[in-house]
Amino acid sequence: MENLRYEYPATRPVPQRAHVGVVGSGDLEILLSPSESQHAEVVIRTSVDGYEHVWKSVLDRFFSRYDGAARLELNDFGATPGVVMLRLAEAVEASEGDAP
């Protein structure tokens, strides 16, 4: 198990908190809430060690399009980058109020 942490610059306030996913095999859950500070922070707990570079590249890609000052907590049980991107998109959609 690994604990990873990332920060990205961001100032746009997050409209509402959101939760998506489950910590099942090949999946992850994401808690999205307003960050306490003037940037976005990502805290990851993952069951699979040694993929720090993959997480970094997934998050770099995500934050190139998302500018919310969010705190993202990811509890991961071996999701692929594709599943991670999907869940991140779901979390943002729920947070921006597009989904019920």
Add this chain to the structure above:
Amino acid sequence: MEASRGQIWFDALTSGKRSASNNEGPIRSADAPLGEMTARFITVVPDPHNRFPRATDNVVGLEQGWLLARAVRNAIDADRETSIKRPVVAIVDVKSQAYGRREELLGVHLACAAAVDAYASARLAGHPVIALIVGPAMSGAFLAHGYQANRIIALDADGISVHAMGKEAAARVTRRSVEGLDELGDRVLPMSYKMSAYAKLGLLHELIAGVDADAPEHEDIDRVQSSLIAAIDDARQGPRDLSSRLKSPDAKRIRAASIEVRKRMAEQWDAS
């Protein structure tokens, strides 16, 4: 065949003074004096001639579950019009539930639930229910026979353990050696097989050391009887539910999360 722990302690606590006793099959039950009162003692014993071949050891299978329920309910019925209900003492020596395809087909889960129901109903009716652990108290068998008690007492001796899964099976599932499991249990308290560790969970009313579990002498029996009497008195003064399990200093430390869940759910129960 050597007598089981359950049989030994049933005999020790009811010897010569039994009434209303049942001495056949996988269950032993009898009323016998305990201090100033009369208590019903119930235990599970090996039953080599059980109709179900997978239920011949000290296990809770189909017949054991329903017969336990009957033994407890007989006590409830006998005291229905009495204001002071007799104590019910579950002498616990059960290595597991019965594992078998007939058991699954015929609803061993329901048979065990019947015993759970009977003990819980006795407790709710005002009978002090005490579990006296003298051997293994494992998994579904302990849920059925003992875990609904107001107070749980255990002897501190070899062959006595409370757990959700037998050691060999748990070692297989966690892909460890039995020694590795012991090491894990030393780090993760709820996974330990030691009674000293179980005692720290806050669920045990008393761990009785220095008693010969296999061949109890007079002093040993007296000692256990005193503990039973004290536990019964304590139970009579408390609520009829299981809330006392979260009140001990050990519980407040080790089961803090359990207490926090109750607290937070009560806070959130009504919409603000």
Add this chain to the structure above:
Amino acid sequence: MSAHDTFIAQHSFIELTARERARALLDAGTFRELIGPFDRLESPWLAMQNVVCQSDDGVVIARGKLSGEAAVIAAIEPAFQGGSIGEVSGAKIAAALELAVREFEAGRKIRPVILFETGGVRLQEANLGLAVIAEIQAAIVALRRYVPVVGVIGGMVGCFGGMSLAAALCSRLVMTRQARLGMNGPEVIEQEAGVEELDSRDRRLIWSMIGGEQRTAVGLADALVEDDTNQVRDAVLSAFERGVPASHRTEQVDAQLERLARVDPSAIDPAVLRTLWQGDA
């Protein structure tokens, strides 16, 4: 309705997460979760064993209404650790049932529903999982005097271990065909007793023994439904409308011992059992 229309209209219950199941069963717009993910009440025991936690520890508790009546649903999430019961997930179920008892003691009413999807005790929390299952069972026995405690087993994990006893204590049990209800999982039986006793890979045999259809046919469950959310909801509502049964299965000791006595252990199988036990009240 044509077969095609039926297929399109069917809403799988099994494919929903625990949260979605609870929301789908409650009256529209009434779902309110208690101790949800953002409360972050997680397992105190998993991290030290290098297992990633789920923020709700795998159980969703939601209040709301069922046909306009106050209700509380405890839904177990099968995707997290096989729905296994740990200290916190079990405590959430026990706390909800204990608070439901207090509602009745205060002169109010509430309809309790448990969505069972669990392998039993979470081995990483062993004795705390076992202990809290005893507390869940205690609360069901206390609560079902006031109101039916309704259990639903959806599948695909089914309901095993100590929680199968809790399911058996429920006033009414709703099962889908895909669901299984048993005390020990088939793999455990095979491990303990050998493959001659039970071949855990024989899916047809397993379901014929402990699946929803068989359990309902022999009186170990009360309602058989398709994997459809509307059917599950209807069965749950119907169970409440029937009220508390005159006696619960677990109280019928003499009758059940008599049923057991009809069985010849050397010549029993699912079909024979149906002829022996079908038609009992």
